[in-house]
Amino acid sequence: MSIDRVILFIGPPGSGKGTLSQECVQKLGWTQVSTGDLCRKHIAKQTEIGKSIDFAIKSGKLVSDGLISQMVFDWFKKGQQQSDVVILDGYPRTVNQARDFNALADQLGDAAQVVVAKFVIDDDVVVDRLVNRYICKNKSCQRVYSLKPTSSFVPANDMMCDACGSELIKRKDDTADAIKERLKVYHLHENDLLSHYEDAGYEIREFKSDLPIDQLFTEFKERLGVSL
Numbered sequence: 001m002s003i004d005r006v007i008l009f010i011g012p013p014g015s016g017k018g019t020l021s022q023e024c025v026q027k028l029g030w031t032q033v034s035t036g037d038l039c040r041k042h043i044a045k046q047t048e049i050g051k052s053i054d055f056a057i058k059s060g061k062l063v064s065d066g067l068i069s070q071m072v073f074d075w076f077k078k079g080q081q082q083s084d085v086v087i088l089d090g091y092p093r094t095v096n097q098a099r100d101f102n103a104l105a106d107q108l109g110d111a112a113q114v115v116v117a118k119f120v121i122d123d124d125v126v127v128d129r130l131v132n133r134y135i136c137k138n139k140s141c142q143r144v145y146s147l148k149p150t151s152s153f154v155p156a157n158d159m160m161c162d163a164c165g166s167e168l169i170k171r172k173d174d175t176a177d178a179i180k181e182r183l184k185v186y187h188l189h190e191n192d193l194l195s196h197y198e199d200a201g202y203e204i205r206e207f208k209s210d211l212p213i214d215q216l217f218t219e220f221k222e223r224l225g226v227s228l
Contacts, residue, residue, distance in 0.1 A: 003112045004084040006105070007224075008092070008202075010193060011119025012186045013179065014126035014133070016209040016216060019144060019153075021089050023217045028226065031081040035090040038071050039063070040139065049074065068093075069100035076104060094189050098196045114202045115224065118194065119209040123183050130179045134159070138166035152212065 009017040021032040042050030049071050056063045072091050092098040105114055132148040134155075141164045146153040155161065159168045173182070197204055205223055209216060220226075 002084060003081060003086055003108050005086070005113045005115060006108065007085065007087045008101075008114065008116045008197075009087060009089045009119065010116060010190070011209060012121065012123070012126055012190075013182050014130040015119040015121045016213065017089050017119060019213055020209075020216060020220060021087050023213065024085075024087060024220075027217075028085070028221075029083050030085040030087060031083045032087045032089055033072065033075055033091070035068060035072065035088075035093075037142070038075060042071060044139070065094055065096040065100065069097055069104075073100075073104055076108075092193065095192045095196050098193055098200075102200060114200075116194075116197045116202050116204040117220070118204060118206045120206060121209045123180075125210050126183060127176055127179050130174045131176055133174050134168040134170050136161040136164060136166050137169045138164050141166060 009021065011017050018034065021034070024030040025032050039050075039053050043054045044050070049067065052067055053063050053071075056067070068091065072088070088101075092101045105112065128148070129146070132146045132151070134145045134147060136143040136145075138161065141161060143161055143163050144153065145155045145161075145168055148154070155168060157165075160166070161168060173179070194204065207216065207220060207223075211219070
């Protein structure tokens with residue numbers, strides 16, 4: 001299947017990228033590529049890429065930009081997209097990865113339009129969101145919930161996934177200190193990434209992601225000219 005549009009989601013952790021991606025998958029039939037999910041799948045299957053990623057993580061090292069790009073390229077090469085629109089969630093994260101993506105975009109052909117969706121949200125809101133975040137333990141589900149009483153993502157069944165009935169767990173790095181450190185790393189790269197995208201001539205659309213998900217989804221569709 002040919003790809004007409006690739007949408008790059010850029011935003012801090014907890015800005016709603018994954019949630020909006022799932023809305024697009026479920027309601028628009030688009031395909032989402034999450035580098036976090038790809039890493040976990042490669043590690044679980046013990047592929048050569050997975051072994052390299054696992055070794056880096058267990059050694060306390062950062063997974064190299066080249067390895068992450070190789071993993072994403074491998075996904076595209078195998079033609080795993082199920083629609084003509086693909087969301088890249090979590091890639092590129094650095095300028096080096098963005099340079100690698102340029103090569104991928106060239107391979108996709110002139111017909112593929114690249115759009116950058118930038119999500120804007122205050123760090124304090126992100127911290128509040130993520131310290132209350134729980135996820136489904138089932139690796140094939142990974143649905144996200146919030147234990148914040150005012151959230152629309154509170155599970156119907158206490159600490160159980162509404163979708164598959166599995167236990168809900170908290171990520172080890174969803175602590176206030178760890179979240180603040182991840183935000184610091186994200187902000188180090190954000191401006192350089194955006195400058196790179198501007199130089200590459202990619203269209204950049206900005207969205208305030210502190211909106212309720214239904215409002216964010218509606219605005220997202222309208223500004224990208226998408227209809228159900």
